[in-house]
Structure formats: structure tokens, C-alpha cells
Amino acid sequence: MNDQEKSSGQEAVLCLENICYTYEDGTEALKGVDLNILRGERLAIMGANGSGKSTLFLTLNGIHKPASGRVLFCGGPVDYSRKGLLDLRRKVGIVFQDPDNQLFSASVTQEISFGILNLGVAEAEAQKRVDQVIEELNITAFREKPTHFLSGGQKKRVSIADILVMDPEVIIFDEPAAALDPKHSAMVDEIIDELSAKGITVILSTHDVNRALLWAERIVLLDDGRILSQGTPEEIFTNEALLMRTNLEKPAILKIYESLCDAGILSRQLTLPRSADELQKIKRGEKLSQIKRQY
């Protein structure tokens, strides 16, 4: 946490202090979680199924009230009154993993308008916002279709629109790529990138190490309701012991990069490559310097 404050100097938009949460059936889902989420950051939460990711998310928007500990939003403790919760939820939106658990209406327009009307926006204004979001997320082509005839990817886009229409400051994606084909998962990635570019704080949970390495500014590893470790993707993915313990695979690019370094083909860099493109660049750079040396 010290690192973070040093490196960014950004304010924390959400802050969890020693959060514990136990379900009614006695399952302890969160066992003392401390976490600062900085404004505008790209945060990936990783961890096995049942490690507490979804519970953590529902704590962040006040659906779950922690048994002990505090949630701070913009510096102030969350007010669990009706009004306080509405305030929190308009600013912290969650895109759920399975759209079928989120889309309650058969009509795309009805579905997307639900959130914004709950904010007390007038119908004409809401209509404008809904149309705008439908346009932005390329939903126009299927907006007249009932939700039960939409494909998985289309449903996902509608479920993202559900949240975007409310103009939140923080958007949480619970495994956004789950059950999507590569095309739609790329589409969702693109939407997420656009959101980050706009300065919206994006938190997502994923099992995809390659995606996390490429996208995230910071990774938080959850294990059995506790934060096992957090840091930049480079810090996390080069920590062999940690990867072993959490059953995470090292990202393919890092593996290739390291074996190239070990074989003496590449020399170790200050910044590790995050994608195939970056690896290519390093390779090209090395070639160039080799050629220069020859002359």
C-alpha cells in the first residue's frame, strides 16, 4: 500500500478497512480485507472460484454490509441508510457475470432505462441517455429484439449498457469474458479500454493471466477471503512462489521472454513486455543495436 501512495499520489475512490463478511449459512467469505482503490485505476482481482471476488464486489456497492470493518467512498464511510445506499450505487456499478441474472426485462429499451429512471431522471432526459448508450455500444441493430432472442455477446453488451447509462464513477466487471466467444470478448475488452480512457475506475475479476498482464495497472490476488498479495502485473507474475500457491499460470509472453533471455537471445530489460507486440519491439531493438555494434 505504501508503494501505491508513493507512486501515484492519487486519491482513493473506494477504501476497504479490515472487511469481514459472513453469509447466512456461516460461510466466511471475506476475512479481513484491506484495499485501496484509486480513482481512475485499472484494477484486476484474481483468485480461485470461491476466493471471495463476487462477495467483495457486492460489498463495494453496499449490497453486502460487512460484519466488521469499514467501507469508505471518496473518503467518507458508507452510509447504509436507503438514501446513502442509492447514492453509493449510482456511483459504483456492477456488470454481473451472467447477463441472465441481470436482465429482467424482455425489452432492451426497458432494460437499459431501469437504472437511470431509478436515479429520478425525467423520462425525456432518460430516453436521450438510453439512445446515446445504445448508439455507443452498437446495440442499435438488435434493440428491437426481445432479450431472449439475443446472443450471449449481445446480452453482455446490454448488461454493460445497463450500468453505463447511470454514468458511474467506478464500474466493476465480474468475469466479463465468461462464456463469450473471442470476437465478443474482444469487443467487451474494447469497451473496458474506452471506459478507462475516459478516466472511469474499472475493477474486473478474471482468470485470464494474459489479459491481466496486458490490461491491469495493479493486480490483487484473493485467496480464501484474504488478500494474498497485490502489486503491478510484473511484480505478481514474476513471483514464482505466489503463482504456485494460487495455481496461476505465468503469462505466455513472460515465459517466452524469459526463455529468450535465458538462451541469451535477448538481454533482460528494465520493463518487461506485456504483449506479443512489446516483445517484438524488444527483439527489434536488440537487433538494431547488434547491427550498430557490428559497424
Place this chain on the structure above:
Amino acid sequence: MFIIDKLAYSSKLRYKNPAVKAAFAVGSLLICVGARSFVISLIILMIMGGLTVLSGRISVLRYFGLLMIPFSFLALSTLAIVFNLSEQPLNLFNIPIGTVYLAVSQNSLREGVLLVVVALASVSCLYFLTLSTTMIDLLTLLQRLRCPKLMVELMMLIYRYIFVLLDMASAISTSQKCRLGNKDFMTELRSVGQLLAVLLIRSLKKSSLLYDAMESRCYDGEIRVLNEYRPAEMRDAAGVAGYLAILIVLAVIL
């Protein structure tokens, strides 16, 4: 039922004002049942069938297929009206059975045929509405007609979740079949029982997940949504009014 739902979304009449369509269908239905006239029922049947097939672009075969669903049911009950058990022979024809006759009178035959025609015409009115109007539009219409909000909200959620539950049931059933869950009658019965039990548990779970998701979007106990309501075109409304007036006049004259 699901084929009807699908057809409604592809009907060419889908984007007409639902109130006009409902007035047209329900008005015709009331006149049809009220008049109980052979001619009027036939007129309504032709017009409803024609509009559904030609204007709505629903295939004729499919439409007849749908009409046949109530027809077989209807035919059976009509038989009971046409044939009487009578001690005296009746005027059309009689089959003696012991001391009584299984008999048909001109009256009972007329009654039976009239019943079939009136029933088919009524069904055609309802088919016109359901094959041209989506459930979403019907719910919007109910809301505008000041139906209790709770009822409309429930219908809206049920309509949406019928499809989700159906998908779930079919997935479970497929996985049961993959493991020979239908190898004989008793096994199949047990499989269906388990399917229903799992479905109940999962739907309870789903409902709680849905509630969380709705709460996350600031749900406060009332579902407020934007409805797409297309205003009625004067031409359609006038046409429907004229048509209903003519039907009423015909019903009075005949």
C-alpha cells in the same frame, strides 16, 4: 406458445399501435360472441385470418396449424352437442341403441356448427392480437389501461424468466439424456422429478441474484422503465372504428 411469441416479433403489424390492435381484436371478439351469428362469425374469421396472414406475413400453413390446435378440442366437445340421447327419434337421423336413440336434430346440428364457427372466429381474434403484438407491447398497454402496477411488473418478470427457466430445463434434460436418464419409463419419471427439484432450487437462487443485480441499479421496490409506445395512426384507428361499427350494425340487422 413459443412459436406464437416468435411470430409476434416478426409480424409486419408489430409496430402498429397496440391499443388499436387490441380494440380491433377484442371488439370483434365481443361482437362475435355477443351476436352468435353464423354470417358475422364467418366475416370475422375471414378478416382476422386474412389480416394475420396477408398483412402480418405469417405463413398460411402455420396459421392453419395454429387454428387446428383448438379445433380438435372443439370438435370433440361439439360432438356432444350435436348428438343427443333421446327416447323419441329426432328429425335428422337416429341410431337406435337398445331402448334409446343416439339422435341428431336439425336444431342440434345447427347449434353444433354455429358453435364451431363462433369459437374459431373468437380464436382468430385472439390469434390476430397475439400474432401481431409482442408481450412487451401488451404489458405497456395494460399499464396504460391502469392495470395494477404490481400485476404488470409480475407479468413482465415472469415473461422474461419463462425463457431463462426453459433454457435451464432443457440444458438439464439434455445432460440427463446424455447419462441415459430416459432409458426406461421409471428412470425418466425419476429424472423429471429431479429436474423439477433442481429447477426450483436454481430459480430461487436466480431470483436472489436478480434481486441483488436490481438493487445494484438502485431498485426501490417499483420497476420504472421507458416504454416504447407508438402513437396510433389516424387511418388505422378510423378504419377499426368503422369496421366495428359495420359489424355492430350487421349484428343488429341479422
